Amino acid sequence: MIDLIKRLPKAELHLHIEGSLEPELMFKLAKRNNIQIPYKNIEDVRNAYNFSNLQSFLDIYYAGANVLITKQDFCDLTHEYILKCVENNIIHTEIFFDPQSHTSRGISFETVITGIKEALADAKEKYGITSCIIMCFLRHLSQEDAFKTLNQALSFKSDITAVGLDSSELGNPPKKFEEVFKKAKEQGFKLVAHAGEEADVSYIYEALDVLEIQRIDHGVQSIKSDELMKRLKKEQIPLTVCPNSNIELKVFENYKEHNIKKLLDYGLNVTVNSDDPAYFKGYLNQNFINLYENLELSKEDIITLVKNSFNSSFIDEKLKKEYISKVDKVI
Numbered sequence: 001m002i003d004l005i006k007r008l009p010k011a012e013l014h015l016h017i018e019g020s021l022e023p024e025l026m027f028k029l030a031k032r033n034n035i036q037i038p039y040k041n042i043e044d045v046r047n048a049y050n051f052s053n054l055q056s057f058l059d060i061y062y063a064g065a066n067v068l069i070t071k072q073d074f075c076d077l078t079h080e081y082i083l084k085c086v087e088n089n090i091i092h093t094e095i096f097f098d099p100q101s102h103t104s105r106g107i108s109f110e111t112v113i114t115g116i117k118e119a120l121a122d123a124k125e126k127y128g129i130t131s132c133i134i135m136c137f138l139r140h141l142s143q144e145d146a147f148k149t150l151n152q153a154l155s156f157k158s159d160i161t162a163v164g165l166d167s168s169e170l171g172n173p174p175k176k177f178e179e180v181f182k183k184a185k186e187q188g189f190k191l192v193a194h195a196g197e198e199a200d201v202s203y204i205y206e207a208l209d210v211l212e213i214q215r216i217d218h219g220v221q222s223i224k225s226d227e228l229m230k231r232l233k234k235e236q237i238p239l240t241v242c243p244n245s246n247i248e249l250k251v252f253e254n255y256k257e258h259n260i261k262k263l264l265d266y267g268l269n270v271t272v273n274s275d276d277p278a279y280f281k282g283y284l285n286q287n288f289i290n291l292y293e294n295l296e297l298s299k300e301d302i303i304t305l306v307k308n309s310f311n312s313s314f315i316d317e318k319l320k321k322e323y324i325s326k327v328d329k330v331i
């Protein structure tokens, strides 16, 4: 089964590009840009990756992103993730980026997006990997700040497929961003949001009914409401679940406690994703392998999860069919 997991062509729908910053590149960029980082060596960095909840991770994740300064840095970061896509047989990826964690440090929106875009164009040309970009608003900041970011994005509208919402969930409910999501929708962006990662189901309802999102990022708390589960099943709203992340951030005590198999068996449209793989001990294949080894996923479960990702992606129907037939050829 592990061999099948590795051979299956896959899509990834929940990946923060800043969360793919490996310690080796962090050190290289810190040196190149003359930035101080609070670690002596790679081992020291890995030892610091010991999280108790989402916030304890975010503090370290934002500090890590401080080494990203130039267009070349963003291009190198994205290029390294693309090499992981090749290794993991990811043929389509939908990448989140957090413009505000860079613009707040004086880095221009243009620097960030053009660096990412350059590496993604290269990924298509060299490896045939398709992609799209999702811009996330940081929910611990104000809606006004999110509006500024949306206005900056309008100059790059053709490069950005969707807007999302990430960062500290508790205390920052989706409705805080109602107006900015409304404007993003009017401007033609697709909409997603992190909801129900740590916070209760009211955040998922708000993301669906107030922000009018098309996909829920995480959503694992849905299981606490029968009514919500019925709706998610009926409407087949995709959940981009990130198992390693949930374990590392203590959403579940251990892998055996993870509820993805229950969500899948209930009939929800669940997908598997790596979230911040450089911080959470592994890329997409490792997430699948951990699920297989701990939750006794069947071959059918794995194929369903893989197909769900293609079907829930933002690619057109023709390409979806082409990718699904690639999956069928491997089975």
Ligand SMILES: Nc1ncnc2[nH]cnc12
Pocket (backbone or CB within 6 Å): 016, 019, 054, 061, 166, 167, 168, 169, 194, 197, 245, 275, 276
């Ligand atoms: N898992 C996560 N939840 C919320 N915001 C994030 N930013 C990066 N990873 C995140």
Ligand SMILES: [Zn+2]
Pocket (backbone or CB within 6 Å): 014, 016, 166, 194, 217, 275
């Ligand atoms: Zn995430």
